[in-house]
Amino acid sequence: xxxxxxxxxxxxxxxxxxxxxxxxxxxxxxxxxxxxxxxxxxxxxxxxxxxxxxxxxxxxxxxxxxxxxxxxxxxxxxxxxxxxxxxxxxxxxxxxxxxxxxxxxxxxxxxxxxxxxxxxxxxxxxxxxxxxxxxxxxxxxxxxxxxxxxxxxxxxxxxxxxxxxxxxxxxxxxxxxxxxxxxxxxxxxxxxxxxxxxxxxxxxxxxxxxxxxxxxxxxxxxxxxxxxxxxxxxxxxxxxxxxxxxxxxxxxxxxxxxxxxxxxxxxxxxxxxxxxxx
Amino acid sequence: xxxxxxxxxxxxxxxxxxxxxxxxxxxxxxxxxxxxxxxxxxxxxxxxxxxxxxxxxxxxxxxxxxxxxxxxxxxxxxxxxxxxxxxxxxxxxxxxxxxxxxxxxxxxxxxxxxxxxxxxxxxxxxxxxxxxxxxxxxxxxxxxxxxxxxxxxxxxxxxxxxxxxxxxxxxxxxxxxxxxxxxxxxxxxxxxxxxxxxxxxxxxxxxxxxxxxxxxxxxxxxxxxxxxxxxxxxxxxxxxxxxxxxxxxxxxxxxxxxxxxxxxxxxxxxxxxxxxxxxxxxxxxxxxxxxxxxxxxxxxxxxxxxxxxxxxxxxxxxxxx
Numbered sequence: 001x002x003x004x005x006x007x008x009x010x011x012x013x014x015x016x017x018x019x020x021x022x023x024x025x026x027x028x029x030x031x032x033x034x035x036x037x038x039x040x041x042x043x044x045x046x047x048x049x050x051x052x053x054x055x056x057x058x059x060x061x062x063x064x065x066x067x068x069x070x071x072x073x074x075x076x077x078x079x080x081x082x083x084x085x086x087x088x089x090x091x092x093x094x095x096x097x098x099x100x101x102x103x104x105x106x107x108x109x110x111x112x113x114x115x116x117x118x119x120x121x122x123x124x125x126x127x128x129x130x131x132x133x134x135x136x137x138x139x140x141x142x143x144x145x146x147x148x149x150x151x152x153x154x155x156x157x158x159x160x161x162x163x164x165x166x167x168x169x170x171x172x173x174x175x176x177x178x179x180x181x182x183x184x185x186x187x188x189x190x191x192x193x194x195x196x197x198x199x200x201x202x203x204x205x206x207x208x209x210x211x212x213x214x215x216x217x218x219x220x221x222x223x224x225x226x227x228x229x230x231x232x233x234x235x236x237x238x239x240x241x242x243x244x245x246x247x248x249x250x251x252x253x254x255x256x257x258x259x260x261x262x263x264x265x266x267x268x269x270x271x272x273x274x275x276x277x278x
Numbered sequence: 279x280x281x282x283x284x285x286x287x288x289x290x291x292x293x294x295x296x297x298x299x300x301x302x303x304x305x306x307x308x309x310x311x312x313x314x315x316x317x318x319x320x321x322x323x324x325x326x327x328x329x330x331x332x333x334x335x336x337x338x339x340x341x342x343x344x345x346x347x348x349x350x351x352x353x354x355x356x357x358x359x360x361x362x363x364x365x366x367x368x369x370x371x372x373x374x375x376x377x378x379x380x381x382x383x384x385x386x387x388x389x390x391x392x393x394x395x396x397x398x399x400x401x402x403x404x405x406x407x408x409x410x411x412x413x414x415x416x417x418x419x420x421x422x423x424x425x426x427x428x429x430x431x432x433x434x435x436x437x438x439x440x441x442x443x444x445x446x447x448x449x450x451x452x453x454x455x456x457x458x459x460x461x462x463x464x465x466x467x468x469x470x471x472x473x474x475x476x477x478x479x480x481x482x483x484x485x486x487x488x489x490x491x492x493x494x495x496x497x498x499x500x501x502x503x504x505x506x507x508x509x510x511x512x513x514x515x516x517x518x519x520x521x522x523x524x525x526x527x528x529x530x531x532x533x534x535x536x537x538x539x540x541x542x543x544x545x546x547x548x549x550x551x552x553x554x555x556x557x558x559x560x561x562x563x564x565x566x567x568x569x570x571x572x573x574x575x576x577x578x579x580x581x582x583x584x585x586x587x588x589x590x591x592x593x594x595x596x597x598x599x
Contacts, residue, residue: 012402015395019409022467026412028435029425041431045438090319097316103309109317112324118520118581122527122550123574124328126557126566127335131327133345150323181312210419212530217558231420232534243428250421261415265408268415272471273478 026254033057033251037244060245060252064233065222069249072230079144079215079226080208086149087204088197094151095159096185100171117153122213129217143218144211148204155200158271162196163189199271202264206257227253339568344561356568367569369544370552376458377548378525381465386517389472394506397480407474414470423464423534430460454545457536461546464531472517479513480506508593515592519584526577529554549573 028047032040033056035049043050063069097103098110132143166189174184190197212228219225225233231253234246261268314321339356341349360367396406416422429435430450437447450456487505496504507514529550532540538555540547549569557566 008400011395011398012400015402015406018392018395019406022410022413025425025429025435025467026416028429029421041433041438043438044433044435045442090323094317094320097313101309101313101316103313106313109321113320116324116328118523119328120523120527120577122529122553123570124331124335125550126553126563126570127331127338128327129557130334130338130345130563131331147323147327149319150327151320156320181316185316206415207418210530212420212533213554228420231424235424235534236537246424247428250424253421254416254419257416257419258412261412262408269407269411269474272411272474 029247030251033244033247035244037242040243040247056244056248057252059242060249064230064237067222067225069227069230069252071223072225072227073252075219075224076209076226076228079141080205082141083145083148083208084201084204086145087152087155088200090149090151091155091200092159092190092193092197093185095156095163096189098156099160099163100168100184100189101181113153113156117157125213125217132218138218139220139224140218141224144208144214152200152204155196155204158200159193159196162193166192195267195270198264198267202260202268203271205260209257335567335570338564339571341564343563345563346561349564352564356565357572359565360568360572366544366547366552370540370547370549373458373540373545373547374526374549377462377465377528378522381462381525381528382518382521384462384466385469385521386472386514388466389469389517390476390510390514392469393473393476393480397477407477410473411470414468417464417468418530420530420534423531426460426464426531427535451535452542454543457542457545461528461531461535461548465525465528472521475513475517476510479510483509511591511593515584515588519581522580522584523577526573526580 031047031049032044034052034054035043035056036051036053037056039050061069063071098106098113128143132138135142137143137146170188170192171184174188179187210228211226212232215226215229216232219229222233227249231246231249234249338349340351340353342352342356343349392410396403396410400406413422427434431437432447432449432451436450440447448456450460483505487509488501491501491505527550528548532546532548532551533554536546536551538551540551540555553566553569553573556562556569
């Protein structure tokens with residue numbers, strides 16, 4: 001018995017060491033951002049800063065070409081929030097149709113959802129660009145937000161699975177009470193699929209927040225840059241001079257992602273375990 | 279008039295006899311109408327943001343188009359140029375296939391190994407999942423690509439450690455192989471989501487299977503190959519398909535780490551990066567469209583091949599759908 005316990009503890013320690021190794025790069029990035037700029041690469045192998053400083057954060061927040069970094073954060077937030085709101089509500093609406101209503105051609109349209117899910121967005125990057133330029137949407141956030149309002153295949157799929165787990169009797173009871181389809185959807189289904197909505201919202205936010213290629217193509221004016229483009233610009237313009245502020249702003253860009261992760265990890269982990277979302 | 283009629287129907291919904299008859303009489307028709315009403319956003323989005331752009335790109339792939347002058351018909355020239363004259367295209371295919379064939383197995387093997395390691399009764403199992411999944415959460419960001427670039431940079435973390443240990447520094451980004459290797463490692467580092475899917479698969483394997491195997495005297499390794507692997511095979515298959523498709527079109531890490539150039543000597547010129555260069559640096563939209571269709575056909579073929587092999591090794595779950 002004692003030996004069994006010992007073995008268990010040893011395995012736990014080994015796993016924790018592995019986890020620490022995995023996370024080492026992130027810890028290194030965070031602690032390096034508090035080093036003096038000149039020290040970052042001179043003392044790359046040391047984890048703890050010799051002289052702690054927040055100068056990198058002060059320099060970084062002042063931004064690029066006179067535009068403060070907070071503007072980029074605001075731009076990213078705006079796009080992520082607008083797109084996410086559209087993606088979750090439209091996906092919920094669509095998934096109700098697929099999950100609960102028998103209609104002609106359902107199989108075909110569901111197959112289209114699956115195809116969309118498998119189709120990598122990079123494939124349609126060029127034609128979408130041409131299409132949005134025809135619509136006159138270049139240099140605006142429209143290409144980054146409007147498509148979200150027509151449902152997202154992954155979220156539709158996730159929510160269909162979720163709705164199918166809700167007893168149909170609840171729908172029928174609501175119908176007896178005089179609810180139409182719309183009433184059932186809003187009063188019965190929506191409250192019950194909150195976990196799936198939360199999972200979708202988190203992933204939608206993440207994808208939009210991290211997206212680089214979309215904003216690079218569609219936002220050409222520096223005042224509209226998102227955090228992703230701003231970091232890329234940092235990389236281009238300060239290739240040797242101020243690594244410290246780039247590290248600091250990288251940490252800032254990861255903060256919302258990590259905070260949301262720790263607050264809502266339950267939804268995230270459940271969401272992936274059921275759908276294999278990225 | 280119209281409004282008052284409507285409101286009276288709503289008011290009397292419960293007691294209005296006609297409503298019930300209306301509902302049953304044409305319920306099939308009504309279902310069709312409301313079904314299409316609910317999925318209409320998807321249909322509109324699918325047509326306008328997927329089908330129309332795809333059709334446009336098919337049209338463009340037979341044209342020369344620089345977005346300034348009108349498209350000029352060139353027949354199959356874009357495609358023949360790709361395969362016969364464009365050595366950078368062949369190089370990008372090589373890079374991409376090497377990337378897919380190394381990153382996907384490495385990522386999935388790591389995911390499976392870690393899933394097996396942490397799939398045990400422990401107070402810490404929740405913490406393990408969170409810690410190992412964290413890199414996947416932030417992995418797609420620019421910040422992580424920047425971090426990775428600096429870790430493997432000439433004076434970065436790895437070389438700092440090498441120097442401390444008295445080793446010669448390694449210039450990862452000076453050689454094609456090691457530069458691509460750094461990208462593969464970054465992909466493998468983000469094994470978290472596959473790991474979570476494997477973990478939930480492992481939880482679904484009934485414990486009785488293992489108990490029965492133990493009674494029959496099967497060892498741990500035998501149990502792994504006779505119980506764990508067959509039970510996980512549908513999940514493994516799903517993961518292979520999704521990860522392969524995604525890996526064929528990896529972009530951000532290569533774009534950040536090579537500064538958009540695919541350097542050194544096109545060693546990290548992954549396919550998406552080359553499409554991006556052709557489309558948005560050279561504005562050869564027709565050519566880039568042709569490239570998108572080529573990779574779509576390649577991905578489609580690979581996916582079909584994977585499905586074809588699946589019946590030989592993927593254990594189908596009977597009874598459950």
